Amino acid sequence: MRKVAIALSKGGVGKSTTAVNLAAALAQRQRRILLIDMDTQGQLARMLNIAPTHTVADVVSGEAPLKDAIIEARPGVDLLAGGRGLAGLKRAIDRKEFGGEQTLSEALAALDARYDYVIVDTAPGWDVLTVNALFFVEEVLTPVALEVLALQGLQEFMRSLAAIRRYHPRLTLRYILPTFFDRRVRKSDEILQQLRQHFPAQLCHPIRYNVRLSEAPGYGQTIFEYAVTSTGAEDYRLLAERVLNDEHTQTNA
């Protein structure tokens, strides 16, 4: 079972879009996925047109058993929803004197091995919920929107990751995913070149700017349901291939 967090402190870079569509693409390749939404915005349920009765917070507090809180969103894709309930979880973690960063890992310790991937979507910013997500996973996928100051945001995020790695050395920044790629914008290409220089091993094929990707959530659909022939669908399929290719290679643990 691979556990991957989709994370970057900067908002609106395509984290949730990537979580949903990567999960959908992996499911098409017969993998079983659990999506976990660690954002109080609770976007993933809406993007998948699901009305959740429980959130991750209910599982952590013991209010709901894991099996009741997990909803089958699509064949092969289960969802453990986020949402406003997570605000209470945040406060509960803040009140802990020690071990707060392991709260999610402890609550999910019983997660069975029937999943091939657990994909955790995180909120923008840097809070205890993101820290918990990072302690729970081993791999990080960081979407980087190809725009001015993209690299600064990435560097700052990498410093925060380094701090966590001191206590959780297996955590690896495995994938850097350029998003909102637009060949007509010169800056887009320049930043892509810089990413290629700095992160040759982690760099993934970019996700192009594609208006279909922004429309699909309004219909509660993944890109494969909403516009299967779009460039967005093509790009997320390619990302899934990249991730699948690494199934048999060790992370630098």
Ligand SMILES: Nc1ncnc2c1ncn2[C@@H]1O[C@H](COP(=O)(O)OP(=O)(O)OP(=O)(O)O)[C@@H](O)[C@H]1O
């Ligand atoms: N490649 C793309 N092309 C066009 N629109 C996109 C693309 N990727 C994401 N979007 C749109 O951009 C907006 C931000 O994307 P998304 O919500 O996935 O980002 P996020 O990083 O999860 O944001 P937040 O930090 O607020 O959680 C959304 O409206 C989404 O539909």
Ligand SMILES: [Mg+2]
């Ligand atoms: Mg999001």
